[in-house]
Amino acid sequence: MAPTKHAVLAIALCAGALTPGASALAEAKVTPDGRKSSASLDFRIVIPAILRVTENSYPAQLPATNATNGRISALQHLVLLSTMRKGFCMDLTLNQPLVADWQVQASGSTGVSVQASDAGYRVCASRAGRYELALQYAFNLKPDTPGNTTAPIAWPVSMDLAAL
Numbered sequence: 001m002a003p004t005k006h007a008v009l010a011i012a013l014c015a016g017a018l019t020p021g022a023s024a025l026a027e028a029k030v031t032p033d034g035r036k037s038s039a040s041l042d043f044r045i046v047i048p049a050i051l052r053v054t055e056n057s058y059p060a061q062l063p064a065t066n067a068t069n070g071r072i073s074a075l076q077h078l079v080l081l082s083t084m085r086k087g088f089c090m091d092l093t094l095n096q097p098l099v100a101d102w103q104v105q106a107s108g109s110t111g112v113s114v115q116a117s118d119a120g121y122r123v124c125a126s127r128a129g130r131y132e133l134a135l136q137y138a139f140n141l142k143p144d145t146p147g148n149t150t151a152p153i154a155w156p157v158s159m160d161l162a163a164l
Contacts, residue, residue: 055079061152096156
């Protein structure tokens with residue numbers, strides 16, 4: 001029995017499906033007018049610039065202090081995600097007039113530096129990445145604070161982020 005037109009067409013299509021590169025390759029090398037053709041592709045992966053604080057936990061209020069030493073300690077836990085190639089900086093400033101003479105120490109992720117600045121402290125990372133930080137604060141009340149207050153004080157640190 002001789003194959004029908006439909007059977008021959010089906011066999012040809014199957015053979016073509018089994019070798020998909022051959023027909024595409026032939027078309028890519030020669031144009032209809034017989035000249036050679038070429039093409040290039042330019043792929044780029046664009047990573048959006050992100051600087052995100054995924055966690056920022058600290059006490060809503062500083063614990064009450066006593067009149068003998070006036071020193072208050074507190075811990076702030078931060079998780080930051082940055083795709084900035086050159087990194088980022090975080091400026092920490094006081095926003096509470098009762099607090100003065102404060103100190104900050106950072107622990108956690110490597111590649112983070114803490115430096116005193118005119119306005120407070122500057123925490124910087126020089127590359128992209130995920131950073132988990134524990135900032136340990138030591139605050140002193142201003143000497144003219146009436147009775148070195150025993151009432152809690154609202155969280156005194158403001159944070160501003162900047163890309164480098």
